[in-house]
Amino acid sequence: MLEVRDLEVTYGPVRAVRGLSLTVNDGEVVALLGPNGAGKTSTLRAITALATYAGSITFDGREVRSLGVEGCAKAGLIHVPEGRHVFPTLTVHENLQVGATAARGRPGYSFDDVYDLFPALDRLRNREGWGLSGGEQQMVAVARALVAAPRLLLLDEPSLGLAPIVVKAVFAALAEVRSRTPILLVEQNTAQALTLADHGTVLVQGQAVLTGGADELSDRSAVLASYLGQKEIVS
Amino acid sequence: MVLASATSDFVSYLSAAISEGSITALAALGFLLTYKATGVISFAQGAFVSLGAYLAYWGSREQGWPVLTACAFSLVVMFMVGVASERIAYRPLRGRSIHVVVIATFGIAEIVTTLINLLFGADPKGLDPLIHGSFHLAGATIPWQRVLIVVVTLLTTGGMMALFGRTQFGRQVRAVAADRETAQLYGVPVGRLSIIAFGLAGSLAGLAGVLIAPVGSINPGFGFLIMLGGFYAAILGGFGSLVGVVVGGFLIGFVQYVIGSYWWRDYQSLLPFVLILGVIAVRPQGLFAKGQTHGRL
Ligand SMILES: Nc1ncnc2c1ncn2[C@@H]1O[C@H](COP(=O)(O)OP(=O)(O)OP(=O)(O)O)[C@@H](O)[C@H]1O
Ligand SMILES: [Mg+2]
Numbered sequence: 448m449l450e451v452r453d454l455e456v457t458y459g460p461v462r463a464v465r466g467l468s469l470t471v472n473d474g475e476v477v478a479l480l481g482p483n484g485a486g487k488t489s490t491l492r493a494i495t496a497l498a499t500y501a502g503s504i505t506f507d508g509r510e511v512r513s514l515g516v517e518g519c520a521k522a523g524l525i526h527v528p529e530g531r532h533v534f535p536t537l538t539v540h541e542n543l544q545v546g547a548t549a550a551r552g553r554p555g556y557s558f559d560d561v562y563d564l565f566p567a568l569d570r571l572r573n574r575e576g577w578g579l580s581g582g583e584q585q586m587v588a589v590a591r592a593l594v595a596a597p598r599l600l601l602l603d604e605p606s607l608g609l610a611p612i613v614v615k616a617v618f619a620a621l622a623e624v625r626s627r628t629p630i631l632l633v634e635q636n637t638a639q640a641l642t643l644a645d646h647g648t649v650l651v652q653g654q655a656v657l658t659g660g661a662d663e664l665s666d667r668s669a670v671l672a673s674y675l676g677q678k679e680i681v682s
Numbered sequence: 683m684v685l686a687s688a689t690s691d692f693v694s695y696l697s698a699a700i701s702e703g704s705i706t707a708l709a710a711l712g713f714l715l716t717y718k719a720t721g722v723i724s725f726a727q728g729a730f731v732s733l734g735a736y737l738a739y740w741g742s743r744e745q746g747w748p749v750l751t752a753c754a755f756s757l758v759v760m761f762m763v764g765v766a767s768e769r770i771a772y773r774p775l776r777g778r779s780i781h782v783v784v785i786a787t788f789g790i791a792e793i794v795t796t797l798i799n800l801l802f803g804a805d806p807k808g809l810d811p812l813i814h815g816s817f818h819l820a821g822a823t824i825p826w827q828r829v830l831i832v833v834v835t836l837l838t839t840g841g842m843m844a845l846f847g848r849t850q851f852g853r854q855v856r857a858v859a860a861d862r863e864t865a866q867l868y869g870v871p872v873g874r875l876s877i878i879a880f881g882l883a884g885s886l887a888g889l890a891g892v893l894i895a896p897v898g899s900i901n902p903g904f905g906f907l908i909m910l911g912g913f914y915a916a917i918l919g920g921f922g923s924l925v926g927v928v929v930g931g932f933l934i935g936f937v938q939y940v941i942g943s944y945w946w947r948d949y950q951s952l953l954p955f956v957l958i959l960g961v962i963a964v965r966p967q968g969l970f971a972k973g974q975t976h977g978r979l
Pocket of ligand 2: 488489603
């Protein structure tokens, strides 16, 4: 459903993404891995038309450039941005209500569904965004994306800056979500990402250096580690 | 006798303070609407107050329509004028410095004021009130129009609070104000919101114009002073707080028309300034603001 071909994203002289191709099919979870500055966020921003790009990105055969940012949301391409971006002056429930703007009658998750998925949010319904912990914000960000009835969910580093126990909770919820919704997952927490993903692509300096099934990537953890500049990766 | 006249003076000053304060609050609400939705403080609001009054004048005096019809006509046209100002001053300049947009709104004010001068001349004009007559309270004569002004302002404020607090439109506007890009990621129609906000701000300016015009007379520049008052009220209340601007509006009315009628009569119109400077010195964020006061586009 999502086809990225020869993607190039540049910021003036900086070539953030160089010739990346990847595909996400229905029912799949694809991980996009890579160290800081690899171009992961740039890729996601291009996919929802936030960044201008060369090459082609099609969602259900339609070029996202011509859909525009709002058009992508309306088509069900739902992006949870890096740093969560919960609306600080809106309550948790209002954040969800605004998220639901993108749903436009598509079948998806109801408010009750997401409160069931994240029971911790239920008692925070009337808390404003700025008063939430990082973990709570991440849950709101994911919940807000789910009520937008995603046909494809794009997640930018959902584990960023969260305590391990919170990361577990978020990924447990995502494991439920994946049965209904395909996901393109950007992560630096490789081990965690590969527990969820079917496939993965490793991006280094804007280029794909390694692509394969999640098992394969886990097996080659030494190679992965060298690319990612991490000491050890065990899933 | 002396005592009775002192009371009646006070009551008539107070009624002026409350109704002028209401108009100030209405003008400030218009500011707030575009500010919340787009981050722009539109200085075209003052000229729109004048234009709203002149449109009602044109309808009732020159076309012979009933005053209510003329006022309704004015509000509808002012909505469209507000939308046009969005198209001209905001949309093409989006993403440029906020100062450019603000200056463009001054440009629109200039154009509108000039047009009013050309079409209607500079002589003061009168508009009939929606409600004729007056009543007596403690020896003071209070026109019903002043009561109407206060009632309409309170209803409008309540309506705005409900609009921002309880409707999807209001939530979307607040989301855009907080984080425009993320709002777009969730399909919030930011373009349509800013059009509606500017349109409603135009109607609010018109409303202030048609309500206050019958109390005195109108001339092409009269809206400018009302707008300044509204701007002060918005600063006083803390830009962004609905309750704040209304309280700010009433405070300004009180200082100018009650305090200014007893003391410093010659400096009456300066008193709001003094009030603002005093408040800002102590509370730079305004009386009711919750925190951030920054420009955004
Ligand atoms: N708005 C921008 N202007 C200029 N350069 C940018 C901009 N955004 C990103 N870059 C550069 O593009 C490259 C890729 O950045 P990007 O944010 O896509 O990486 P990332 O893989 O998401 O990194 P991280 O894991 O730290 O989030 C980096 O070199 C970055 O400095
Ligand atoms: Mg990133």
